[in-house]
Amino acid sequence: MIGEKGDLMKEQTEKLIAYLNLLGIRISKDSFESRMKAQKLAYIIQNLLGKRLYQFNFYVRGPYSPELARDYFEHASDFAGGKSSYEPSSDEREKLEHAKTFLSNMGLSEFEIVAGLLFLMQEKGLNENDAELKLHELKPQLKLEDIWRGTNTIKKLFLTSELRDKIMNELKKELDAWDAASNISLKRFE
């Protein structure tokens, strides 16, 4: 696809705009809040889908990609208008439809917490508790209860139907074993 400046829009940019469209989110280069949301959302999305679209580093406000920043300034009207020729796969659609429930209502600070925790877990290999403590150390202005809420959001985000089915199957197996055991016990009283 040819971008507004006549240059070829990169595949990763096309993909990100298509994913943002699925979430019902548009990015305006003229708003600081919108630009920061774009940074955090892009990081969350690429983790949700297991795809590396941009290289991120951890800076003052958490994960940040200068390359993505260049993209939303260069292709500002494409980001603002949701213009993309990329067709997300059914798997991508399913994951993002699930995530939409949580992401579409989140404020900037929640995005920062979720993206920050994800970065510390994914890139630094920290476990949940260590990531929470590290984020609080890096950003002491954040309340611990907000960070904990962020961890819960991550759990909800990554609870896809596939994972949910797997957990339910495991639970069913356990419940079946309990049912079988209780049936044996009941027969003893019959």
Place this chain on the structure above:
Amino acid sequence: MAMNNLKYSLDKKLRRLLLYARIATLVMLHYYGDNGMLYQDIKFALRIEDGALIPNLNWLKEHGYIVAKEEKVEGKSATIYYITDAGERAFNEIRAWLNTLLDR
């Protein structure tokens, strides 16, 4: 060249940028480019008090290295700082000067 004289190899006007709050602000704003940075983020990153930061931000503004814009962020009024073209030029000149020192 004696260490004391090294800084005099830099342009006199640029020498006045060689203060922690000024140069560190310029470096961060260079990195964030058109995205800009919130006042509280600069303060947090530099770990300095308002009394030390504000006069230096004002100095950078008055000399045309940075600009400040007011914007609503999460429903509240916030000051966002951006590096200017003059700021970028100064940053690049200082970086080149530092590189020549490292190459000595």
